[in-house]
Structures are given as structure tokens and as C-alpha cells.
Amino acid sequence: MSNQAQEAREALGARLRGFRKDAGFASGRAFAHATGWQESKVSRIENGKQNASEDDIRVWCTKTERPDQIDDLIATVRHIDELWLEWRRQLASGAEKRQSKALPVYAKTKLFRIWHPTLVWGTLQTAEYAAETFKQVVDFFEIPNDTEAATAKRLERQQYLYQGDRIFNVLLGEQALYTNFGGPEVMKGQLDRLLAVMRLARLNLGIIPHDAPTRIWPGNSFSMFDDRLVLVETYSAEFSITQPREIEQYAKAFALLQQSAVYGTAVRDRIFAAIQHFDRIPTDS
Structure with missing residues (x-):
């Protein structure tokens, strides 16, 4: 707790x-x-x-x-x-309802600070990649399979990348480029998507290289919505942080993580390297 x-x-x-x-x-x-x-x-x-x-x-x-x-x-x-x-309580009727709850939060937020050490943030996911993540959620939590509806609802978030004056500061661990959801073709499609969206003026996409010196331990993924809400996900539950003192700690952690990140051309180079990695993996026939 x-x-x-x-x-x-x-x-x-x-x-x-x-x-x-x-x-x-x-x-x-x-x-x-x-x-x-x-x-x-x-x-x-x-x-x-x-x-x-x-x-x-x-x-x-x-x-x-x-x-x-x-x-x-x-x-x-x-x-x-x-x-x-608890995830079981949130997902009792499937994953779509939880995805729908995110939309009003996104609509109100001007500054996003996102940290994902091992996978691509949901709002930047392709439909195929998102569907693979939801299949794992369905299997792990043994919930009703509403993968298609949940994927569609998650993709609705992408509208906010193009609306208003929102700023998206997104940090991914380099492992997120290699964590294999769905096989080489799904992963290459997802990596191509990252190459496309990183050109958006309001999106600052940073990658923390696997061998980068760290100023703070990576910890769990978390999403910050302005200075009013932080969501942290674990295997068993998601918890919301609204207390200003705790939010300040997450802001400090995010700033320290940023010090280990690379941007721009260095990010593109790492994405291209990951694409080449999946090119070398045989696809299932």
C-alpha cells in the first residue's frame, strides 16, 4: 500500500x-x-x-x-x-473498462512524464503490440477476453498526441525496444511507430541505454499527470498518488532518470539497431 x-x-x-x-x-x-x-x-x-x-x-x-x-x-x-x-478488482469484467477510465485523465493533463523501463508506453503502441500486451493480461489475471475492445480504447489515447498544447516527456529503458511482444513483425511495426511519433514537436522521447550510468535505480514504471496524480503499476495492483510530497519525489526521480537518457539521433540509432535485431530472428511460418 x-x-x-x-x-x-x-x-x-x-x-x-x-x-x-x-x-x-x-x-x-x-x-x-x-x-x-x-x-x-x-x-x-x-x-x-x-x-x-x-x-x-x-x-x-x-x-x-x-x-x-x-x-x-x-x-x-x-x-x-x-x-x-487491485488489478483483479479493476479487471473483473475485462480490460476495456480500465482503459476507458484513463481517457478523462488524459484530457485534463497538460504535462505528461512517463517512465517505462521494459515496454513501450501504451499511448505510443501499435494495435498489434497493444493486443499482445492485453492477451498476456487476460491470461495472467484470468479475466474475460475483451482484447479487441481494450485495444481500441487504448488507441483512443493517441488523439491527445495531436490535440492542444500538451507536452509528453517519455522515457523508455533500452530494454523496451527488445521486450518481445508478438514476434519480430509485431516488434518491427512497433519500432517503426516510435520512429514516426518521435518527430512530433510535443513529444520528447528519451531512451536510457542499458549501460548508461544511473543516478537512481530504475524502479517500477510510473506515469505522472501534471503535478496532481502519479499512477504506479505492479503485478498485483495499481496505486494512485495525489499527495504533493510524494508527487515531488516522483518528479525528482523522473529528473534523475532523464540525466541518464539519450535523445534525437541517438534514439533513432538504438531503434534501428533493435529493428536489425528482429530482422535476424526468423518469423514463424
Whole structure:
């Protein structure tokens, strides 16, 4: 869980503890008896060790005679949930819905800072490359196969490359040019796409060579949307960062990563080298 999510959970627990004490329940045991809960549940919620559900909030506020606080605290619980979203929950009905959620965020953003150490950023992907990534998502998370719809929704993001005055600062690890999604033909098509889009005036595409001196460890991929939101992806979940102090850390990390990157002709040279690499790999007949 992100620091921000944990801090929010602890703050909620402290607030609920205050309600309990104000209502005359001197101990968690007394409150557990009144609610029919386990005493350990009361303790975990109050100490930020367990998420309170929306039903828990309703019971807590009713028992402590604070019904006027129910709506506000339920909104808090939902916000905590949004800070750390398990992929299985997000993808329960397939991948398209998650791709659709990205579009309003992109529409509002003026400055994008993107770091992907091992694959091409979604907004720069070809349809074939994107489809291969979604096939892996479907298999890994065992979700409904809506690869075609999810791919189409991801490609809708590309409109923002050509609209307004947005700036896209995109960093890829050199490995992203070689991570093989779909075989040589898919990869060569994707690499050709990078050669085309890097000519866009508002796109600054940097590559961090595999042997470049580093100022900071590569870490997970992350996407920054202005100075208001960072999304970080792991194998199990995606978490949202909105706390200014944490966003500043990611901005600092991005600036350090940029110091290891090459641009312009050096990027083209590395893309051409990757194309030659895939030219040497036999295609499946």
C-alpha cells in the first residue's frame, strides 16, 4: 500500500476511535460487544490495520450516534480504496473498462512524464503490440477476453498526441525496444511507430541505454499527470498518488532518470539497431 493510503487509513481509524470514546465506549471490547464484532476487528480498524467497509462505517456511526458523519466517512473509505486498486478488482469484467477510465485523465493533463523501463508506453503502441500486451493480461489475471475492445480504447489515447498544447516527456529503458511482444513483425511495426511519433514537436522521447550510468535505480514504471496524480503499476495492483510530497519525489526521480537518457539521433540509432535485431530472428511460418 502507498504511504498516502496508509496514512489516510490511520487517520480514519483515529477519527472512529474518537467517536467511540465520545459515545461512552471506554474500550474496544465494550464497542465490540455492542456491535457484535470481534474485538480484534475494532482494534485493527482503529489502528489502520484493516480497511473499514461502507457497512462498517454505517454501524459505527449509528452506534456512536454520529449519523451525520456517515456520508463523509463513506467518501473517505472510497478514496482510500481508490489509492490502491487491485488489478483483479479493476479487471473483473475485462480490460476495456480500465482503459476507458484513463481517457478523462488524459484530457485534463497538460504535462505528461512517463517512465517505462521494459515496454513501450501504451499511448505510443501499435494495435498489434497493444493486443499482445492485453492477451498476456487476460491470461495472467484470468479475466474475460475483451482484447479487441481494450485495444481500441487504448488507441483512443493517441488523439491527445495531436490535440492542444500538451507536452509528453517519455522515457523508455533500452530494454523496451527488445521486450518481445508478438514476434519480430509485431516488434518491427512497433519500432517503426516510435520512429514516426518521435518527430512530433510535443513529444520528447528519451531512451536510457542499458549501460548508461544511473543516478537512481530504475524502479517500477510510473506515469505522472501534471503535478496532481502519479499512477504506479505492479503485478498485483495499481496505486494512485495525489499527495504533493510524494508527487515531488516522483518528479525528482523522473529528473534523475532523464540525466541518464539519450535523445534525437541517438534514439533513432538504438531503434534501428533493435529493428536489425528482429530482422535476424526468423518469423514463424
